[in-house]
Amino acid sequence: MVTAVLVAAVGCGAGGEGGEGDLVIDHDPAATPYSGPLLLATEETDEDTPQALLLASGAAGRALECDGEISWGGGPDGWSERDGGDTPEAGLRLWFDLFEPTGPRSGFRAEREETDRVLYSYDVDGRTKIAVVVARDQKGRPGWGPETHATCDPAELPASVTDSGTPEIWTDRHGERVATTTLSSYPGAEHCDWQTAHFLGTGRGAEYRQYVRDPEGVIDEDLLTSPYDGDVTLPADAHDTGYRHGDRRLWLTDDASTAYVRTSDGVEAWPLAKETVACM
Numbered sequence: 001m002v003t004a005v006l007v008a009a010v011g012c013g014a015g016g017e018g019g020e021g022d023l024v025i026d027h028d029p030a031a032t033p034y035s036g037p038l039l040l041a042t043e044e045t046d047e048d049t050p051q052a053l054l055l056a057s058g059a060a061g062r063a064l065e066c067d068g069e070i071s072w073g074g075g076p077d078g079w080s081e082r083d084g085g086d087t088p089e090a091g092l093r094l095w096f097d098l099f100e101p102t103g104p105r106s107g108f109r110a111e112r113e114e115t116d117r118v119l120y121s122y123d124v125d126g127r128t129k130i131a132v133v134v135a136r137d138q139k140g141r142p143g144w145g146p147e148t149h150a151t152c153d154p155a156e157l158p159a160s161v162t163d164s165g166t167p168e169i170w171t172d173r174h175g176e177r178v179a180t181t182t183l184s185s186y187p188g189a190e191h192c193d194w195q196t197a198h199f200l201g202t203g204r205g206a207e208y209r210q211y212v213r214d215p216e217g218v219i220d221e222d223l224l225t226s227p228y229d230g231d232v233t234l235p236a237d238a239h240d241t242g243y244r245h246g247d248r249r250l251w252l253t254d255d256a257s258t259a260y261v262r263t264s265d266g267v268e269a270w271p272l273a274k275e276t277v278a279c280m
Contacts, residue, residue, distance in 0.1 A: 022106050024089050024120070030111045031126035034063040038117040038133055042075030042148060048205055057150035058133070063111070063119055065127035066152035068179050073150035074099075076138070084136075084143020088118040091134030091144030098146065103130060103154070104161050117147070129156050153179045170250075173242030183243055183250070192279035194218050199277070200250075200259055200270060210277060211259035211270040223277050225257065229269040234260055 040058040050069040054061040057073025064070060079098055085091045088110070096105060104122055111128070112119040116137065122130035135147040154162055155169050155177040162169050167184035169177050178184075181204040188194025198213040212219055214228045221227065235253055238260050243250040251260040251267075259270040 023092065024108050024110060025106075030109065030121065030123065030128075032065065033111055034059075034119060034121075034128070034131075036062050038112065038114055038119055039135075040148075044075065053150070058148040059119070060131040060133050060148035060150040063121065063128055063131040063133075064150050064152055066129070067127075067156055068153050069181065071151050071153045071180070073148070075148050077146070079141060079145045081141055084141055084145050086143060088113070088120075088134050088136075088144050091118075091136075091146060092120050092132055094144075095132050095134070095146035095149060099149065101149075101151070103151065103157065108132075124156060124158060153181060154184075155179045168245050170243045170245045173244075178243060185245060188218070189279040194279055198270075200261075202256075208276065209256060210273040212273055212277060213261070213268065213270045219277060223275070224271045224273055226269075226271040228271055230266075232260070232267050232269045234262070234267050 036059065038059045040062065042058040043055040045052040045055065053070045053073040056075050057070070058075055061070055061073045077098060079094060083094055083098075085094055092108065095101070108120045108122050108130075110118055111121040111131075117133055117135045120132045120134065121128040129152040130150070132149045133147045134144050136144050138145065138147070154167060156179075159169070159177075166186040167180050168186060169180070170183050170185070172178055180201075183200070183202050185198060185200040188197035188199065196214075196216045197218050200211040200213070202209045202211075212224055212228065214224075215230055234251060238251040238253050241250045241252055247264050249262040251262055253260075257272055259272075261268045261270055
């Protein structure tokens with residue numbers, strides 16, 4: 001699966017009530033505060049299912065209030081004894097440094113505080129979409145640092161958070177934001193010289209399909225089921241999925257072997273990748 005990437009600064013009305021740049025905001029009590037234990041056993045698996053992510057993310061995963069399913073989560077990771085912060089907020093900042101999540105970096109609230117643990121949440125309309133539990137003085141790790149973390153699907157974050165980053169959030173025929181586990185797209189990575197390519201993914205896990213727009217041929221053609229074509233006629237059996245992003249409209253045939261992307265300039269054929277193409 002493709003790792004979701006978001007880039008944003010959060011201001012008033014974007015989910016956090018504080019000013020732009022405030023990592024932790026002043027706040028009223030959470031609308032529905034998490035009441036479970038902040039310390040739960042975690043279990044890592046090789047799967048990328050919502051159930052596996054909940055097992056790996058402990059209390060943070062349980063604190064989420066997603067409309068859909070958990071998108072990302074994990075448990076304790078290797079921060080060293082010199083990394084721990086002097087305050088819970090410093091522990092939250094360490095989470096950004098270690099995991100490099102590219103979602104909102106402001107507007108978090110201290111939803112629940114205990115002697116040795118604090119639950120930080122990023123809320124949208126009073127519901128927790130990102131949760132981070134920081135803990136103090138873990139074994140071999142003095143000071144405050146991240147213990148567990150979890151996030152809902154990026155589509156559940158405000159447009160002001162996601163519109164300037166990746167993955168690109170599509171909408172359906174009714175204008176509703178579509179979960180990235182249903183459909184998302186993103187540009188190719190610059191460090192692989194793939195910036196002229198574009199990727200579109202549908203589904204999740206075993207159902208995941210990836211299509212590639214590659215007008216300059218930067219992707220090895222052996223990785224694709226057919227060449228990219230920037231000027232085609234829509235097949236007679238293609239149907240409009242209703243999915244939109246900017247002026248792009250996604251059409252598919254029943255076999256979904258090619259993504260037909262209609263724009264104001266015409267129709268492009270994005271071939272299906274034989275396996276997930278990833279830049280390492």
